[in-house]
């Protein structure tokens with residue numbers, strides 16, 4: 001298929017674009033490079049543009065004879081979404097609306113969308129199945145949930161086929177170390193811990209050790225970015241006109257912040273000093289996926305999401321690219 005990958009210069013999008021190419025699809029990356037990195041696109045064709053540019057989107061889809069869209073382009077910093085919600089509603093919601101309009105202009109009817117566990121907010125029970133009520137607790141979560149609603153309504157009224165894939169904690173890097181994770185600023189646990197191992201930070205601050213978990217630190221479900229990619233590929237093949245899939249993507253295994261730091265110590269051989277800091281507002285104690293619906297529906301399972309493989313792949317990339325894509 002000819003696939004337009006929005007946000008293909010970003011972390012998850014760049015890994016998925018590469019996977020799609022390897023599977024014989026023809027990818028066109030659409031990215032404004034505001035937060036993504038041209039270097040992450042490698043040698044794939046890149047159209048530099050904004051999601052707000054409906055005309056350019058539609059023209060690109062027509063000219064490249066696009067069959068389906070994978071929509072990764074979004075802002076994804078929870079804290080920033082609280083201080084600047086306008087940015088999030090504009091880029092994530094209005095941007096996605098423009099993309100859907102452009103799809104209609106160009107007659108493209110298939111889309112796979114990056115949704116998030118943040119649409120669930122602070123669920124009372126873990127593991128989290130798709131039946132868990134979605135009550136986001138920040139504008140980022142709301143912006144992604146709004147797009148899920150847009151997709152649902154566009155499917156019912158205009159016949160698009162979609163999958164909204166709710167990621168848990170995307171992590172790791174490509175096995176060959178060619179592309180990896182580089183957010184500016186970095187806020188994610190594993191890259192920050194590895195920056196300590198690289199001597200770029202003095203210590204890792206653990207955001208709270210008084211949670212009701214075994215060791216008092218928060219538990220998350222880390223899923224390798226290439227396992228996310230393979231789920232996208234499988235979802236693409238299941239899209240049906242007028243219908244939507246809404247699926248959790250996680251490994252189903254939770255690790256505490258302390259366990260992640262310990263694994264980073266083991267993999268890097270670095271002592272990685274840690275200090276207990278205050279809780280980060282809005283952090284639920286435990287978020288672990290029940291991904292059994294995705295497994296059944298897509299015939300998919302995680303292959304790289306054990307914590308050692310995740311951390312080893314991330315370490316290989318960070319070690320080889322200590323300045324990320326800037327070095």
Ligand code: UDP
Nearest residue numbers: 187188189192205206207218220257280283
């Ligand atoms: N975390 C931490 N110190 C950091 C960054 C993150 O203790 O410097 C914790 C955070 O509170 C959460 C977990 O690590 O419990 C994963 O955070 P991350 O930002 O990577 O992903 P999130 O779960 O927020 O999407």
